[in-house]
Amino acid sequence: MKQTDYSPDTQARRHFLQTAAAGLGALTLVRTSLAAEMTRLPLPGGPDERQLTTAFPGKGEMILQRTRPPLLETPWSVFDKGVFTPVDQFYVRWHWADIPTTMNPHTHKVRISGHVDKVLEFTVFDLMKHFKHVELAAVNQCSGNSRGYFQPRVPGGEWSNGAMGNARWVGVRLKDVLDAAGVKAGAVQVQFEGSERPVVATAPNLKKSLSVDHARDGDVMIAWEMNGQALPLLNGFPFRLVVPGWYATYWTKMLQHVRVLNEEDTNFWMKPAYTIPDNWPQANMTPGEQGVKFVPINRMVPRSFITNLKDGASVGAGRPELVRGIAFGGDTGVKAVDVSIDGGKTWTATELGRDYGKFSFRQWNAHLKFAKGDQTVMVRCTNTDGLQQPMTPNWNPGGFMRNVVESTRLMAV
Secondary structure: OEEEOOOOOOHHHHHHHHHOOOOHHHHOOOOOOOOOOEEEOOOOOOOOEEEEEOOOOOOOOEEEEEOOOOEEEOOHHHHHOOOOOOHHHOOEEOOOOEOOOOOOOOOOOEEEEEOEOOOEEEOHHHHHHHOOEEEEEEEEEOOOOOHHHOOOOOOOOOOOOOOEEEEEEEEEEHHHHHHHHOEOOOOOEEEEEOOOEOOOOOOOOOEEEEEHHHHOOOOOEEEEEEOOEEOOHHHOOOOEEEOOOEOHHHOOOOOOEEEEEOOOOOOOOOOOOOEEEOOOOOOOOOOOOOOOOEEEOOEOOOEEEEOOOOOOEEEOOOOEEEEEEEEEOOOOOEEEEEEEOOOOOOOEEOEEOOOOOOOOOEEEEEEEEOOOEEEEEEEEEEEOOOOEOOOOOOOOOOOOOOOOOEEEEEEEO
16 A cells, blocks of 8 residues: 655645546536437346436446436446546446435545544545545445346346446545544444435435454555545545455445444344355355355455457457456455466466556456357456456355356457
8 A cells, every 4th residue: 555645735635626526516416318328238137228328427428227326337348448447437336315416525524433532523634634645556346246147137236247446546544543533442343334315214324344453454445536536426525435355335435424333233234235145255055045144245256357359249360369358356466367268178378467456457468369250258367365266157146246257259250
């Protein structure tokens, strides 16, 4: 994690204000008509076509999964542009429909309370002033990314593979903020709550918790910047939690409360919501299977994709053809990315691009020679802990942690 010291009245504050959608007034969540252009997603359960939209503030062209609460997927072509996902096409996922349509960074505060020596409150500018700034590259991936490929189909947002993104996050270590409040002996977990609210009064606010040791590991952050600019409103302005290597359900947006708990958090969003079969990294069970133990979803697993060739694309036969993509190791780095054109019988190592840290996307490329006719390219990531993508996909009723060696069908001519 990169560390930078700033004085209280620094370029960090000025840069934050300058990049906050070019002015606070631009952070209003406007209601506009949605675009009519469509894109095709090869989801086995359909629908095959999804609407593209540019109607949301701070966002370019996105795949519209849902309008309220906003669920916006990154178009797949974006991932071939580089390791870091453009902010204006970084995916969006909210749970409850009542989210702030404006947010004033001068008055919005995060409150640190619970099993601590003293209750503290900070605006984003207080955090900038009082704590050391750090930068970390990390993948943010929805727990249900790729849910649309689960078979049998399961309920929920039917994402393709674009409910993920990679960014350079700038902020402060949560450890430093907790240390300032003074975590008391006997603390068990740290709970996080954002500013979104359910439209039904009896529904539970979204609250997620990490163990105290995890919350204080030095990697978990409160971040106000992604890829060189202030967070867009829809990605959590003015600041959000960043939990590198863990699924995005823990990455609380518009962070409002941090509570240190002296007992286990059993609120709805920890149990039963967002739970997986207790057999990480598979998170797998048979449809209809009984007596399965479930635990809260947690660490991500390695994944890899081809980005420069779409399914069904034509390539040249008998000559080297560039195949390029991205990979990430889950909760640790990428050790290797291999490709196969014979159904997984043999594998060829790819060339890995620059390493931006163990939580980041990493580009890879290879030149493959195809025989004429139908071809299938498989891509497999192995992380630095030796964990490798499986050949068969997992299944669970939440549609969480989809993972399998990805295949792309091509026509060599």
